[in-house]
Amino acid sequence: MPPKVKTSAEKQVVRTxxxxxxRELFIHQGVEAVxxxxxxxxxxxxATSLYLYFSDKDQLLRAVVDADVIxxxxxxxxxxxxxxxxxxxxxxxxxxxxxxxxxxNHYRMMFMTQxxxxxxxxxxxxxxxxxxxxxxxxxxVVTSAWHAGVFKPTLTDPVLIAQxxxxxxxxxxxxxxxxxxxxxxxxxxxxxxxxxxxxxxxxGLMKETTHE
Amino acid sequence: MPPKVKTSAEKQVVRTxxxxxxRELFIHQGVEAVxxxxxxxxxxxxATSLYLYFSDKDQLLRAVVDADVIxxxxxxxxxxxxxxxxxxxxxxxxxxxxxxxxxxNHYRMMFMTQxxxxxxxxxxxxxxxxxxxxxxxxxxVVTSAWHAGVFKPTLTDPVLIAQxxxxxxxxxxxxxxxxxxxxxxxxxxxxxxxxxxxxxxxxGLMKETTHE
DNA sequence: ATTTAAAAATAACAATGTTAAGTTAACGAC
DNA sequence: GTCGTTAACTTAACATTGTTATTTTTAAAT
Numbered sequence: 488m489p490p491k492v493k494t495s496a497e498k499q500v501v502r503t504x505x506x507x508x509x510r511e512l513f514i515h516q517g518v519e520a521v522x523x524x525x526x527x528x529x530x531x532x533x534a535t536s537l538y539l540y541f542s543d544k545d546q547l548l549r550a551v552v553d554a555d556v557i558x559x560x561x562x563x564x565x566x567x568x569x570x571x572x573x574x575x576x577x578x579x580x581x582x583x584x585x586x587x588x589x590x591x592n593h594y595r596m597m598f599m600t601q602x603x604x605x606x607x608x609x610x611x612x613x614x615x616x617x618x619x620x621x622x623x624x625x626x627x628v629v630t631s632a633w634h635a636g637v638f639k640p641t642l643t644d645p646v647l648i649a650q651x652x653x654x655x656x657x658x659x660x661x662x663x664x665x666x667x668x669x670x671x672x673x674x675x676x677x678x679x680x681x682x683x684x685x686x687x688x689x690x691g692l693m694k695e696t697t698h699e
Numbered sequence: 700m701p702p703k704v705k706t707s708a709e710k711q712v713v714r715t716x717x718x719x720x721x722r723e724l725f726i727h728q729g730v731e732a733v734x735x736x737x738x739x740x741x742x743x744x745x746a747t748s749l750y751l752y753f754s755d756k757d758q759l760l761r762a763v764v765d766a767d768v769i770x771x772x773x774x775x776x777x778x779x780x781x782x783x784x785x786x787x788x789x790x791x792x793x794x795x796x797x798x799x800x801x802x803x804n805h806y807r808m809m810f811m812t813q814x815x816x817x818x819x820x821x822x823x824x825x826x827x828x829x830x831x832x833x834x835x836x837x838x839x840v841v842t843s844a845w846h847a848g849v850f851k852p853t854l855t856d857p858v859l860i861a862q863x864x865x866x867x868x869x870x871x872x873x874x875x876x877x878x879x880x881x882x883x884x885x886x887x888x889x890x891x892x893x894x895x896x897x898x899x900x901x902x903g904l905m906k907e908t909t910h911e
Numbered sequence: 912a913t914t915t916a917a918a919a920a921t922a923a924c925a926a927t928g929t930t931a932a933g934t935t936a937a938c939g940a941c
Numbered sequence: 942g943t944c945g946t947t948a949a950c951t952t953a954a955c956a957t958t959g960t961t962a963t964t965t966t967t968a969a970a971t
Contacts, residue, residue, distance in 0.1 A: 492916090492917060492918085492968065492969065493917080493918075517813070519731075519813075522957080522958060522959080523958080523959065523960085524957090524958080524959095532919075532920090533919070533920050533921075534920095534959085534960090535919080535920070535921085535960080535961080536918080536919055536920075538959095538960070538961085539917095539918070539919080543959075543960075544959070544960095595813075598877065598878075599811065599873070599877065601729070601807075601877065605881050605882070605883050606882055607882055607883055610883075614883065622883060622884060639902070644887070646885065646887060647887045647891060647892065647895050648895070650874075650884075650886065650887055650892055650895075651892065651895045651896050651899055653870075653874070654867070654870035654871045654873075654874050654892070654896060655866070655867045655870050655896070655899070656870065657870040657873060657874055658865075658866035658867050658868065658869040658870020658871065658873065659866045659870070661811070661866075661869060661870065661873050662862075662865065662866050662869055665810065665811065665813065666810075668816045669816045669817050670816060670817070670818055670819055671817045671819055671822075671826065671834060672834055672862075673858065674862065675856070675858060675859045675862055679859060680859065680862055680863065680866070683859050683860070683862075683863045684863050684866060684867070686903070687863055687867070687899070687900065687903035687904055688899065688903060689903070690851070690902060690903040690904075691898070691899035691900060691901070691902040691903025691904075692899055692902075692903075704937065704938070704947090704948060704949085705948080705949075734926080734927060734928080735927080735928065735929085736926090736927080736928090744950080744951090745950070745951050745952075746927095746928085746929090747929080747930080747950080747951070747952085748949080748950055748951075750928095750929070750930085751948095751949070751950080755928075755929075756928070756929095
């Protein structure tokens with residue numbers, strides 16, 4: 488069966504196929520519930536063959552997450568062309584939240600599960616490349632809005648603003664993803680919570696004149 | 700060896716011992732990494748005996764988390780005696796964040812790991828009892844501040860305010876806990892991020908006059 | 912044609928959650 | 942007292958998992 492000697496390109500095809508199968512299962516069943524055997528079966532290999540392409544399950548997850556961060560960045564890229572810095576910022580944020588809420592397992596996998604710290608030295612993502620690095624996009628978007636003077640004058644560090652907004656939006660997504668079904672809490676409708684969070688951020692960060 | 704016929708009180712002692720051992724290990728090693736055998740050894744029983752007290756690992760985790768939610772509520776209780784509604788709200792929030800950041804594994808176990816939804820009908824926590832239910836404390840604290848008129852007049856739903864503030868603070872804690880060591884991100888100092896988040900919430904929610 | 916080694920599969924291992932099958936000894940009935 | 946009965950517990954055992962060791966297959970190199 489093994490048609491020996493795969494070109495590096497052919498190997499990449501298999502690698503990608505494994506990652507796609509893994510992502511599909513991770514997203515639908517959660518990372519924990521997915522076995523290497525299941526991934527292998529999905530892609531038509533034996534379980535042990537996966538280890539020829541990924542050293543272990545953690546590395547496979549890491550690779551999938553990396554690829555998805557790039558995808559998120561490419562998705563967010565569409566908002567970067569908005570010329571008005573304020574609108575660009577708002578759309579960017581909305582896009583991010585929408586991604587998290589419509590792809591909960593995706594989001595959980597990327598930002599809520601404990602995985603190996605992402606080492607820029609070994610990542611497949613090119614740091615600071617706005618095509619791939621969603622975090623650097625965020626920094627850029629906030630920084631340009633900051634230069635445009637939309638934030639309160641007391642706020643002097645765009646990076647800090649960015650990290651605060653990210654945290655706020657992340658909290659919204661994370662609680663929804665983890666506790667939406669918890670009968671304990673009488674959640675307000677999701678849209679109302681999104682709206683309230685956006686509103687709080689705007690009133691908390693922007694100049695008064697900006698959001699009349 | 701088995702000294703037959705334990706009173707219900709004695710059984711409760713064993714149950715608690717198991718939960719304490721489990722919590723200790725969960726917190727130091729993460730829920731995933733802890734085996735039933737390890738918990739059993741810690742408490743001096745065989746692994747299978749744990750199943751006489753908890754139907755499975757998920758239920759054990761659920762019981763531990765429930766107990767810790769009560770502990771959190773009791774810890775937060777100290778702030779409830781502050782007479783000024785605004786100060787009470789602020790201290791309550793600060794207390795919560797401090798808990799999350801100084802007990803990261805605890806916090807992760809309680810709010811960031813996937814576990815069985817908490818069913819009020821079967822929980823050991825008494826819902827709406829301010830001694831035990833931290834969420835109801837939050838609602839109360841925000842509602843009384845709302846009645847005191849500290850929030851912007853456009854904000855008409857104290858529950859929505861509470862859920863928004865919780866999400867914001869949770870995002871702060873969650874990102875710190877999961878991504879603090881990620882070399883990708885040039886995190887601002889933790890205290891600065893806490894301060895910035897608190898400030899954003901206040902400016903975003905409070906009447907102008909409240910925070911001069 | 913024979914050798915070599917890449918690519919894959921099969922067999923196998925240790926660890927884990929969990930269940931089934933014993934084992935021990937305190938209590939009640941006589 | 943002794944004799945079952947049964948609660949409390951232990952030891953065996955199982956299925957599943959991630960992973961490694963071994964073996965098979967087969968395209969290319971000689």
